[in-house]
Amino acid sequence: MTVTDRITALRKLMKEKGIDAYLVPTDDFHGSEYVGDYFKCRKYITGFTGSAGTAVIMQDMAGLWTDGRYFIQAADQLKGTPVTLFKMGEPDVPTIHKFLEENLKDGMCLGFDGRTVSGEEADQLKKLLEKKQIRFSVNEDLIGEIWQDRPSLSCEPAMELDVKWTGRSRADKIQDIRTKLKEKGADLFVLTSLDDIAWLLNIRGNDIHCCPVVLSYLVMDEKEIRLFANEKAFPGSVKDALSADGVTIYPYNDIYAYVQTITEDKKIYLSRSNVNSRLISSIPENEKKQDSVCTYTMFRSNEAAASPEKPILILDNSSEQWKHHAIGVFGNQNKRTNFEFREEGSSAYADILQIDARFVSLVRWLGE
Numbered sequence: 001m002t003v004t005d006r007i008t009a010l011r012k013l014m015k016e017k018g019i020d021a022y023l024v025p026t027d028d029f030h031g032s033e034y035v036g037d038y039f040k041c042r043k044y045i046t047g048f049t050g051s052a053g054t055a056v057i058m059q060d061m062a063g064l065w066t067d068g069r070y071f072i073q074a075a076d077q078l079k080g081t082p083v084t085l086f087k088m089g090e091p092d093v094p095t096i097h098k099f100l101e102e103n104l105k106d107g108m109c110l111g112f113d114g115r116t117v118s119g120e121e122a123d124q125l126k127k128l129l130e131k132k133q134i135r136f137s138v139n140e141d142l143i144g145e146i147w148q149d150r151p152s153l154s155c156e157p158a159m160e161l162d163v164k165w166t167g168r169s170r171a172d173k174i175q176d177i178r179t180k181l182k183e184k185g186a187d188l189f190v191l192t193s194l195d196d197i198a199w200l201l202n203i204r205g206n207d208i209h210c211c212p213v214v215l216s217y218l219v220m221d222e223k224e225i226r227l228f229a230n231e232k233a234f235p236g237s238v239k240d241a242l243s244a245d246g247v248t249i250y251p252y253n254d255i256y257a258y259v260q261t262i263t264e265d266k267k268i269y270l271s272r273s274n275v276n277s278r279l280i281s282s283i284p285e286n287e288k289k290q291d292s293v294c295t296y297t298m299f300r301s302n303e304a305a306a307s308p309e310k311p312i313l314i315l316d317n318s319s320e321q322w323k324h325h326a327i328g329v330f331g332n333q334n335k336r337t338n339f340e341f342r343e344e345g346s347s348a349y350a351d352i353l354q355i356d357a358r359f360v361s362l363v364r365w366l367g368e
Helices: 003-017 041-046 068-077 096-103 119-132 142-146 170-183 194-201 236-244 252-259 277-282 360-365
Strands: 021-024 054-058 062-066 083-087 109-111 135-137 188-191 216-220 225-229 247-250 297-299 313-315 328-330 338-343 346-356
Touching: 003 041, 003 054, 003 142, 021 041, 021 096, 041 054, 041 062, 041 142, 054 096, 062 068, 068 083, 096 119, 119 135, 119 277, 170 188, 170 194, 170 216, 188 194, 194 216, 216 252, 225 252, 236 247, 247 252, 252 277
Parallel strands: 021 109, 062 083, 109 135, 225 247, 297 346
Antiparallel strands: 021 054, 054 062, 188 216, 216 225, 313 346, 328 338, 338 346
């Protein structure tokens, strides 16, 4: 099929399912910068082969957003197709989010494969479009339904990297993470970024061209590590070595069913900017989500600069956990409250009580 034929087929399917706009990112299910052939849905629907870009398909328009590296290439590859090029960063060119906000009418439906959109971006879209009461359809891969000769998921052989190259054993890394989980009061750790999994388990693969990674998801608790991957990719020696360190391999797609079995009392540690939105939405409501409380108030001052008498940020030190100076990070955007810092070799936490609007970067990070 030509690009025009593919878009026509997609629009027909969208109409059948009541979807008014369909978002097609470049991403795979792991937020990877580069993706394997199976995941090249944006390339399939637009004909654009660059490594970065996002498509939006509606009944009366089809658009591709890409950056300045690809303006010439995209313009050439989109010739003769119904796809309009949106040059990101150029004057008067709306961002994808702005375009959706302006062009979706009240009560319309936005669709995308939730496995290819991070939890963070899905949250941003829902917040942006809630005033228009936009509905979301995120559990279907519409491109997959029309892509008749779609390549199979990659299953290249996995290998174990010797500790002389990694510098640390897999067991040491696992123990470090379990210690951190205990410090944070978390029961489970969900990891989906492929390079992080490769680093943690000292394994390498070839499931993405020029990227030595293995298609996989990982869930860790205090006793077991579940690696969701294609078992056929792992030679017997690698499986035995992983098993010796408490790693059990499960089928790649089974993670979505597994997380639904997690009981609501479990606290889960994950990165919403990396973990895909379908996986996050599959997790039952639990303490991870219930912790989304706001402990601070905002105020606006006309002071030219912050001072000890009129600070830009006030933290709660009622427990007197730290002394006069402390260095740390804002550790939990989803909780929208706590600051984590190191004090005498351990971690301590403090709620944010007040924020001056002059603290622009933090205010934006908190979603205000």
